[in-house]
Amino acid sequence: xxxxxxxxxxxxxxxxxxxxxxxxxxxxxxxxxxxxxxxxxxxxxxxxxxxxxxxxxxxxxxxxxxxxxxxxxxxxxxxxxxxxxxxxxxxxxxxxxxxxxxxxxxxxxxxxxxxxxxxxxxxxxxxxxxxxxxxxxxxxxxxxxxxxxxxxxxxxxxxxxxxxxxxxxxxxxxxxxxxxxxxxxxxxxxxxxxxxxxxxxxxxxxxxxxxxxxxxxxxxxxxxxxxxxxxxxxxxxxxxxxxxxxxxxxxxxxxxxxxxxxxxxxxxxxxxxxxxxxxxxxxxxxxxxxxxxxxxxxxxxxxxxxxxxxxxxxxxxxxxxxxxxxxxxxxxxxxxxxxxxxxxxxxxxxxxxxxxxxxxxxxxxxxxxxxxxxxxxxxxxxxxxxxxxxxxxxxxxxxxxxxxxxxxxxxxxx
Numbered sequence: 301x302x303x304x305x306x307x308x309x310x311x312x313x314x315x316x317x318x319x320x321x322x323x324x325x326x327x328x329x330x331x332x333x334x335x336x337x338x339x340x341x342x343x344x345x346x347x348x349x350x351x352x353x354x355x356x357x358x359x360x361x362x363x364x365x366x367x368x369x370x371x372x373x374x375x376x377x378x379x380x381x382x383x384x385x386x387x388x389x390x391x392x393x394x395x396x397x398x399x400x401x402x403x404x405x406x407x408x409x410x411x412x413x414x415x416x417x418x419x420x421x422x423x424x425x426x427x428x429x430x431x432x433x434x435x436x437x438x439x440x441x442x443x444x445x446x447x448x449x450x451x452x453x454x455x456x457x458x459x460x461x462x463x464x465x466x467x468x469x470x471x472x473x474x475x476x477x478x479x480x481x482x483x484x485x486x487x488x489x490x491x492x493x494x495x496x497x498x499x500x501x502x503x504x505x506x507x508x509x510x511x512x513x514x515x516x517x518x519x520x521x522x523x524x525x526x527x528x529x530x531x532x533x534x535x536x537x538x539x540x541x542x543x544x545x546x547x548x549x550x551x552x553x554x555x556x557x558x559x560x561x562x563x564x565x566x567x568x569x570x571x572x573x574x575x576x577x578x579x580x581x582x583x584x585x586x587x588x589x590x591x592x593x594x595x596x597x598x599x600x601x602x603x604x605x606x607x608x609x610x611x612x613x614x615x616x617x618x619x620x621x622x623x624x625x626x627x628x629x630x631x632x633x634x635x636x637x638x639x640x641x642x643x644x645x646x647x648x649x650x651x652x653x654x655x656x657x658x659x660x661x662x663x664x665x666x667x668x669x670x671x672x673x674x675x676x677x678x679x680x681x682x683x684x685x686x687x688x689x690x691x692x693x694x695x696x697x698x699x700x701x702x703x704x705x706x707x708x709x710x711x712x713x714x
Contacts, residue, residue: 312359312468314396319355322395323347326388326500334387335369335482343388354392361468365390365475367482368496382449384481384496394500397472404463405508410515415531416503422590423658425530426611429589432526433572433609436537438544439594441587442551443566447532448497451509452559453477456495459512460505476501493559506531513558514551522547528589535589541581544569570594575607591617592659612660613667621652622670631677638700641678642708645671649709657713665714672697675708 326340333339343350357363368384375381386394402418409417414425433439457474464470477495480487495502514534518527525547527536536551538544548569555561571583573596586595592611599608625648630641649671657664679686679693686692706712 312361314355314359316355318396318399319351319358319392322392322399323351325395325399326391331391332385334385334390335367336387338388340388350389351392354389358393358396358472361471363393363472365393365479367480367487368499370481370483371498381497383498385498386496386500391500393472394476397469398501398504401464401469402504405504408463409507409511410519412527413507413511413515413529415529415533416507422530425528426590426592426659428528429535429594430611432528432537433594436526436539437572437577438538438541439570439572439587440536440538440544440548440551441568441570442534442536443563444532444534444555445561445563447560448502448506449494450560451493451495451506453492455558456505456509459508473501473505503531513554513560517554521550530590533589535587572609574609588614588616591656612663613656617656618667621667624648625671625674631674631681634678634682639707641675646709653710653713668710668714671710
């Protein structure tokens with residue numbers, strides 16, 4: 301039988317292994333189907349043929365992406381955010397180019413940029429902010445309005461051209477940037493701006509764009525400050541009130557020149573108040589970053605308690621987690637046994653604890669009290685003998701926890 305990946309002459313240096321490796325990465329990230337409604341299971345039914353088709357078209361220059369499927373997801377503040385979901389085939393194609401370009405771009409990216417980069421993480425970004433607020437009393441908490449929708453194709457391609465000479469790469473990047481979005485109302489064609497938030501290549505392109513718009517510019521214009529950027533979430537640390545006002549004003553002008561803008565409602569100057577900086581002013585003294593609230597907090601030391609400036613899980617994050625538990629409504633599912641409830645909750649609990657408890661174990665432990673209350677409600681609904689008594693339900697759960705301490709994931713941690 302002829303190998304569908306049999307080598308053939310081609311003008312574009314895309315190998316079969318590049319496509320296979322891209323598929324492995326896309327498969328590990330999972331994700332839903334695009335406009336063709338073909339999910340990973342369906343794609344895998346003809347895996348060799350599908351990968352050959354991607355390789356054949358990309359290597360010959362005849363690859364064209366399908367429209368991006370728009371999916372509206374809720375935001376923590378009550379609003380919504382559009383995600384653009386490419387097809388499985390297009391995600392694989394994007395991964396091929398991303399993997400080809402990423403090592404090149406990594407050589408120029410700032411150490412203060414943490415989002416969607418190899419060997420970088422949100423925990424590292426949060427740790428850096430925690431260090432910075434001890435040394436800098438002022439913060440410019442920035443929110444770039446609709447960043448992924450507003451990115452200028454002209455300026456982005458200008459940045460790309462500094463590092464990419466291969467015509468085939470630029471050809472495919474242009475096609476992805478210009479690919480229309482399939483909404484419920486029909487196809488929407490872009491007018492020289494936007495990169496889908498949800499595309500495989502989008503975070504890399506966003507990092508390149510903001511490298512020139514902000515990272516490199518901040519280092520040149522304000523060498524005495526520092527900053528932490530995670531994709532389009534940016535925290536700038538300043539030495540004084542005057543400097544923070546100057547930086548904020550300059551950033552607004554810079555973004556305007558680069559066809560972006562700040563969200564006036566969400567961008568603010570913050571004073572990082574602690575026992576050393578007890579200055580009365582009218583500035584807010586807290587800001588949120590990557591699911592955590594940075595604010596004045598009581599801290600312990602060998603000398604006793606003192607007022608520090610640190611972080612804990614944000615109220616928005618807590619509310620979102622509790623709402624997720626509430627929507628599961630497992631306390632009414634009395635046909636299930638306790639082990640089944642534990643299995644159902646395990647991946648959610650594991651994700652919450654691994655992300656938040658790494659930074660703030662105490663607050664996360666208190667948060668899981670709400671989950672134990674819901675489990676107790678299930679016990680009350682399940683057993684008639686405990687229907688009217690939380691005390692009996694809690695006592696029963698404590699006995700189960702004593703004999704099976706790892707049944708629920710959070711029981712094994714707290």
